[in-house]
Amino acid sequence: MSRMSDDRVAAGLSDAPHRAEPSLQTEMRLLVESVYGPPVRRLPGLDVGRAYWGATKGFRYGGDMADVFHYGNGCTSLAVVDISGHGIRAARYAGLAKYALRAYASQGFDALESVRALNCLCIENSTFEGEHEFFATVFFAIVDAGRQTMQYVSAGHEAAYIVTPDGPRMLHATGPIVGLMDDDDAFGQATVRLEHGDIFAAVTDGFTEARNESLVFLGADALVEVIERNRAREAEQQAEAVTRYAYEYAGSRLEDDIAALVVKVDVAAAA
Amino acid sequence: MTVVQYSSGNRLLDALPASDFANLERDLTIVALKAHQSTHSVGRVMSHVDFPIDAVLSVVATLKNGDTVEVGTVGSESFVESEAALESSVSSRTSFCQVQGSVGRMSIACFEQRMETSVMFARFMRHNVRAVLFSSQQFTVCNVKHAVIQRCARWLAMTADRVGRPEFTLTLDFLAIMLGVPSARVSEAADALQLMGAIEYRQGVVTIVDRGRLERVTCECYEASKVAFAESLLLSA
Numbered sequence: 001m002s003r004m005s006d007d008r009v010a011a012g013l014s015d016a017p018h019r020a021e022p023s024l025q026t027e028m029r030l031l032v033e034s035v036y037g038p039p040v041r042r043l044p045g046l047d048v049g050r051a052y053w054g055a056t057k058g059f060r061y062g063g064d065m066a067d068v069f070h071y072g073n074g075c076t077s078l079a080v081v082d083i084s085g086h087g088i089r090a091a092r093y094a095g096l097a098k099y100a101l102r103a104y105a106s107q108g109f110d111a112l113e114s115v116r117a118l119n120c121l122c123i124e125n126s127t128f129e130g131e132h133e134f135f136a137t138v139f140f141a142i143v144d145a146g147r148q149t150m151q152y153v154s155a156g157h158e159a160a161y162i163v164t165p166d167g168p169r170m171l172h173a174t175g176p177i178v179g180l181m182d183d184d185d186a187f188g189q190a191t192v193r194l195e196h197g198d199i200f201a202a203v204t205d206g207f208t209e210a211r212n213e214s215l216v217f218l219g220a221d222a223l224v225e226v227i228e229r230n231r232a233r234e235a236e237q238q239a240e241a242v243t244r245y246a247y248e249y250a251g252s253r254l255e256d257d258i259a260a261l262v263v264k265v266d267v268a269a270a271a
Numbered sequence: 272m273t274v275v276q277y278s279s280g281n282r283l284l285d286a287l288p289a290s291d292f293a294n295l296e297r298d299l300t301i302v303a304l305k306a307h308q309s310t311h312s313v314g315r316v317m318s319h320v321d322f323p324i325d326a327v328l329s330v331v332a333t334l335k336n337g338d339t340v341e342v343g344t345v346g347s348e349s350f351v352e353s354e355a356a357l358e359s360s361v362s363s364r365t366s367f368c369q370v371q372g373s374v375g376r377m378s379i380a381c382f383e384q385r386m387e388t389s390v391m392f393a394r395f396m397r398h399n400v401r402a403v404l405f406s407s408q409q410f411t412v413c414n415v416k417h418a419v420i421q422r423c424a425r426w427l428a429m430t431a432d433r434v435g436r437p438e439f440t441l442t443l444d445f446l447a448i449m450l451g452v453p454s455a456r457v458s459e460a461a462d463a464l465q466l467m468g469a470i471e472y473r474q475g476v477v478t479i480v481d482r483g484r485l486e487r488v489t490c491e492c493y494e495a496s497k498v499a500f501a502e503s504l505l506l507s508a
Contacts, residue, residue, distance in 0.1 A: 084444040084447075084448075084454060085444055085454065123306075123307040126306070126307070127305060127306065127307075132475070133306075133442040133444065133445060133475060134444070135444055135445070135448060137337070154337065155337060156336070156337030156338065156339070157337065158336055158337070172335060172336065173335060173336045173337030174337075175333075175337060176331075176333045176337050176338075176339040177337060177339060177448070179307070180307065180331075180339060180367070180445075180448065181307050181308075181309050181331075181365065181367035182307055182308055182309050182367070183309035183312050183365055183367065185312040185313075185314075185315065186309075186312065186313075186333065186365060255455075
């Protein structure tokens with residue numbers, strides 16, 4: 001069994017064979033898989049792909065998470081979260097963020113209200129649990145495929161793009177990381193229009209900060225390159241290609257885990 | 272008869288001449304702040320000025336990519352926002368509580384009135400702002416020239432000074448964000464400080480066990496800033 005399969009927890013890969021590894025890593029892998037949940041590939045108007053690749057140094061699994069959730073009102077939320085730190089605690093908080101965001105959005109919160117509520121939850125959770133303070137970069141969007149809009153908040157999340165046939169458009173941060181300060185005013189949101197053929201892609205910093213033998217960072221532009229190179233492929237394959245690219249760039253020595261989310265807009269399928 | 276003079280607990284206010292103590296107790300509201308509680312938001316009209324007693328506040332700058340880095344740490348030697356002493360009415364930075372504790376909160380109207388009516392109050396505040404500016408410039412050099420372990424040691428020593436005790440809550444992730452360096456490098460620095468017996472770090476609580484050792488690791492910027500604030504409290508009439 002190749003190392004790649006063991007380090008990878010893409011949606012639908014939970015049946016990947018286990019190799020002999022410390023029991024803690026096995027437990028961590030199962031935890032990350034459970035945070036990811038079962039694959040979601042097709043939603044009205046959207047082709048969705050997620051991938052996760054564990055670090056190959058130190059704590060192999062951490063708090064990176066990509067989530068997609070479809071609501072009864074026809075909207076879909078997209079979340080890419082990177083919790084500070086590594087290990088079981090980070091993975092646990094990734095789960096907390098995932099279900100909190102789903103809950104907020106299902107109650108009718110918009111993207112901004114959801115992230116503000118998550119920020120408040122992080123701080124209150126830290127206060128309640130004493131030393132277990134955590135921070136997170138969060139990209140959270142609510143897509144209305146019927147209206148072809150994506151409303152998003154990027155809380156300190158660096159690498160998120162809409163790759164259109166005419167070129168990439170970076171989705172800039174609209175606020176600081178989550179968990180630092182209870183300042184609602186610090187967060188903002190933006191709305192972008194989605195067109196048929198657009199591809200949304202976001203990764204955690206394990207991708208942008210992957211380093212090659214010369215210690216050169218991969219950077220965010222590489223995400224666009226991989227997406228454009230794989231434009232014709234399904235979103236799931238694209239997400240896997242993104243994480244694989246970083247793994248190979250780093251010479252199989254990833255220092256941080258990577259979560260990737262790719263969503264292809266298919267307007268015809270939304271009808 | 273024993274006369275007990277009012278003490279605010281903030282060293283800057285407590286350094287004011289007796290004449291400026293009049294009504295100070297009336298003008299201050301003691302506010303207990305929790306960690307991460309926001310006190311000032313960038314771009315907002317200031318409603319108050321905070322004089323930390325045993326709380327420590329962080330003044331942060333947030334870049335367009337969302338990166339947030341500390342540009343000032345404020346404890347009982349100073350106040351937030353210092354721009355209020357420069358006739359600014361709008362917060363130029365965001366501030367929040369870093370180590371929970373109390374502040375003496377003064378309304379901006381009261382602060383401005385004191386600045387206008389008391390020469391000594393205004394002098395103390397402006398000299399304090401001078402120390403803030405000096406420290407800010409010093410730390411710019413520090414961030415460029417000094418090693419992460421030196422910066423960590425400086426930050427820990429400054430925080431202990433401001434909290435007024437050797438033990439305080441702190442996670443390394445938070446320190447990494449404040450210093451703007453990867454958390455792995457802060458972990459390495461904390462491990463080294465622990466190995467040399469300067470600090471103990473356990474479950475989000477830092478204890479400075481050997482102050483001398485910690486200060487020997489700090490760069491010159493720690494002492495320079497400390498002296499600047501000490502001098503700002505020594506004005507004569």
